[in-house]
Amino acid sequence: MATSKLDYLLKLPKFDHLEAKTIEEACSLLAKYKGKARVIAGGTDLLVSMKRREISPQYIINIKTIPNLDGINYSQKEGVVIGALATLAEIESSPLIQERFPILSSAAHQTGSPHIRNVGTIGGNLCNAAPSADMAPPLIGLGAKAKIKGLKGERVVTVEQFFLGPGESTLQVGEILTQILVPNPPPYTRGVYLKLPARTAIDIAVVGVAVVVTLDSQGINIVDAKVVLGAVAPTPIRARQAEDIIKGRMLNDELIAKAAQAAADEAKPISDVRGSASYRKEIVKVLTHRALKQVTTEEG
């Protein structure tokens, strides 16, 4: 047998590599090679899928050659504007994000290894549309929006609406995600993102829970609340019953336990190699409980 001794190594399938210089050019190329082209940003998910032959696009369109798709900026009107090409490491270490949205720097820190975070982008994390995407629950909790550009112009959807199913986003052929807009939260808003497994580089979330609450000016009653679950449904989902239980109320242990149970009931997880459905529901309860405790007792 003349098989190479290197057969166990995963090689990339062949493709053409195209560099888009403008958003319009990227959109035109995607439309022209409909179904045969994929965008590459950090490439940390795309190239793995290609090495495993889950996908074999004929064309790879590099968007890192488009100016001004990265960066993290503040505007009074739109809040924090995160370019789709901002890396997870940049989000993790950005003073602007750390000061205004510590939940986002924390979630970025909990994604992948340092090596992956150095190249992996927030846009890629969302566009791969994994139910376990770590940036999604906190962004949904903060009411963030996704700015999408295509040949017919621009549209804005909430990050919640951006996800349609496993690996499926609202992006149509010829469209790319350009920016994430994180609106200025009302005063007394705090958030936390917890994930299992915690602080383990590489591992994909078995369960992720983001809780974002807005307290009244006395810091007593919950004026608004978002409870967002990752990796326990085809997309990241809001646990609306859990939210309703705590909205307008003063949190106590009994209410927290009730909301945590409601979140577990709303989760629709699958069983896979990372955890069974019943285990995931239990972890939703535990993490929601812990997150609600943290946002009401610590600086969020």
Place this chain on the structure above:
Amino acid sequence: MKQRIQLTVNGELREVAVEPWKTLLEVIRDDIGLTGPKEACSTGECSACTVLVNGKPVNSCLTLAVEAQGKEILTIEGLSQGSKLHPLQDAFIRHGAIQCGFCTPGMLLSAKALLDDNPQPTEQEVREAISGNLCRCTGYNKIVEAILEVAQK
């Protein structure tokens, strides 16, 4: 079709013709001939393929070579100055932080990037910096001790 790219590897400007589907790791090993970066998992989970790109540790197995055009690459071969070992290399030897050696080039480069950025890291920061680098021999403690020793000098 091959594309010509220019990149700086260990301070030396190199020009190579690469196919678009070749990873930076393949080009460094097969075309440039530096076999310090290792291929193990091929999917960004073990970081045996770590190189520094513009000073930052990345998985060269998940980097397209054509996208390294114009970049500064540091591999383990560029860490020592001639026969004079880098302090991290010296500390790894003295602490027994090397056993089979397969993870060592990646470990050293991740450690170098950490200390360049943060010369006085805590033990936790050291452990986080190498959290993507898998080692199946040492149990990590000797590696962490070696890095901390260099940091405290």
